Amino acid sequence: MRALIDALTARGKTFLAIGCAAVVAGFTLDEADLLRIGVLLMMLPLLSAIGATRARYRLSCTRQILPHRVPAGRAAEVRIRLSNISRLRTGLLLAEDLAPDAGTAGTGRPRFVLGPIEAGGSRDLSHQVQMATRGKYTIGPLQIRAADAFGLVAIGRSFATKSTLVVTPDITPLPRVAIPGSRLGDGESGMRTVAAAGEDDIAPRAYRDGDELRRVHWRSTARYGELMVRREEQQWHNRALLFIDTRRRAYVGSGPGSPFEFAVSAAASAGAHLAGQGIETRLVTDSGEVTAAGPAAESLMERLAVIQPSRQADLGRGVNTLRASSRGQVIAVCGIISPAQARLLAACHRGTAPAMALLVDGLNWETGRPAPGDSGGGRSGTLAASDILTAAGWRVAIVTACTSLADVWRELHSPAAAGFRRRPVSAEAPAVPRAGAAAGVPAASPEATA
Numbered sequence: 001m002r003a004l005i006d007a008l009t010a011r012g013k014t015f016l017a018i019g020c021a022a023v024v025a026g027f028t029l030d031e032a033d034l035l036r037i038g039v040l041l042m043m044l045p046l047l048s049a050i051g052a053t054r055a056r057y058r059l060s061c062t063r064q065i066l067p068h069r070v071p072a073g074r075a076a077e078v079r080i081r082l083s084n085i086s087r088l089r090t091g092l093l094l095a096e097d098l099a100p101d102a103g104t105a106g107t108g109r110p111r112f113v114l115g116p117i118e119a120g121g122s123r124d125l126s127h128q129v130q131m132a133t134r135g136k137y138t139i140g141p142l143q144i145r146a147a148d149a150f151g152l153v154a155i156g157r158s159f160a161t162k163s164t165l166v167v168t169p170d171i172t173p174l175p176r177v178a179i180p181g182s183r184l185g186d187g188e189s190g191m192r193t194v195a196a197a198g199e200d201d202i203a204p205r206a207y208r209d210g211d212e213l214r215r216v217h218w219r220s221t222a223r224y225g226e227l228m229v230r231r232e233e234q235q236w237h238n239r240a241l242l243f244i245d246t247r248r249r250a251y252v253g254s255g256p257g258s259p260f261e262f263a264v265s266a267a268a269s270a271g272a273h274l275a276g277q278g279i280e281t282r283l284v285t286d287s288g289e290v291t292a293a294g295p296a297a298e299s300l301m302e303r304l305a306v307i308q309p310s311r312q313a314d315l316g317r318g319v320n321t322l323r324a325s326s327r328g329q330v331i332a333v334c335g336i337i338s339p340a341q342a343r344l345l346a347a348c349h350r351g352t353a354p355a356m357a358l359l360v361d362g363l364n365w366e367t368g369r370p371a372p373g374d375s376g377g378g379r380s381g382t383l384a385a386s387d388i389l390t391a392a393g394w395r396v397a398i399v400t401a402c403t404s405l406a407d408v409w410r411e412l413h414s415p416a417a418a419g420f421r422r423r424p425v426s427a428e429a430p431a432v433p434r435a436g437a438a439a440g441v442p443a444a445s446p447e448a449t450a
Helices: 002-006 010-029 032-054 218-224 259-276 298-306 316-324 339-347 379-391 405-412 435-439
Strands: 059-066 069-071 075-084 092-097 111-114 122-130 135-139 142-147 154-158 163-168 239-244 280-285 290-293 329-334 355-360 395-399
Touching: 010 032, 059 142, 059 163, 069 298, 075 092, 075 142, 092 122, 135 298, 163 298, 239 259, 239 316, 259 280, 259 298, 259 329, 259 355, 259 405, 280 298, 280 316, 290 298, 316 339, 339 379, 355 379, 379 395, 395 405
Parallel strands: 069 163, 239 280, 239 329, 329 355, 355 395
Antiparallel strands: 059 075, 075 122, 092 111, 092 142, 135 163, 142 154, 280 290
8 A cells, every 4th residue: 555655746646635525524524426426536546546546557768879979068969769578559658768967058957758669669758968177987777667647646667778978078179290300100110121122231321439249240241341230120019108187186276167177188188199100109197007008098098087096195107107118108197296206207218219208287276376475385396397397308388277288289299399398388378389489490381291
């Protein structure tokens, strides 16, 4: 009896209460007609509840999200197909799909009113979800309430199927640029060797001070009349290491628009751009975690979608991982780092591929200028770290909320960027200066892109 009453809607309970009152009044006043009306009002919702609970509807639900991975602030479409796989015609159905409140933009959960579904029939439902912050969100399950024709009873059912929506950081399209001085190639040329024909004749070159004598190739020495050595076989790989500093103490503030979210967005933009160029990218954090990613970079984006500030005190573990990783270009996105940490980061890069660093100036994030009385640990500390990295051959840019990520990316890859340090712009001058102009030479032309 308890289950039947719980199945009643507000209207059904009202009918039941009025019926009970009419029955009591009929007995009290000895009115047979009032008694009959009361019994009818009581029996109508109870019979509807019995019929609804005994109905053996068999419904199936299939769902998908298109696309299943979207940047923050973009909408994704949820498509649901509800099928009646029983031999009975359903009654009125009320459908509600559970979704996070952040994805409904204040409109509440998606609700649908469906008419009766014939045996073997189906209904297609769709709605959109839009998340303002990155992360992994569970959409569903779909909940169904079967109602009678009078609206007196609603029986609830819930499906088990759910969908997962991955909301990646906001991705800024980056321009295609050439990477001077690197070993990166395009397509199949990115994996080639410099070996000549035969194992005994490996691309000899002239002897240089410091070469080991065991590498001297005497046959080529006799042929060219000067001391020649073997040039060992080398692999040209499309590789890149993407390092992100996630230490909580390295950033100021939290939430959308904070320096930490900008750093995550910058790392995601760089990773998506490199993956689009067919470059194998590996993500390294200050905790030493490594996320391997192929050209599609799906695992990299999913990792950045859920990455959170860490409690690490320094960059030691991440720098050790960078040092032990394969050679390739290095792109580091860091918060506030001390000169000692900057020296560790500068020493971890090996090889001839370029190394670039984006230093997020969180202390002067909004204005792009030092605050009054800011000395020692603020802008000057960031500039000191920038000087150390620049002296080690890194290409460095100090970024704030006023910085255009696309312009910084172009400048860091310009021929004039070797030993280049880009200072942030102020709020009064949001235009980003060209790297060539800062160095006194013309900037790279758009035709020189890869």
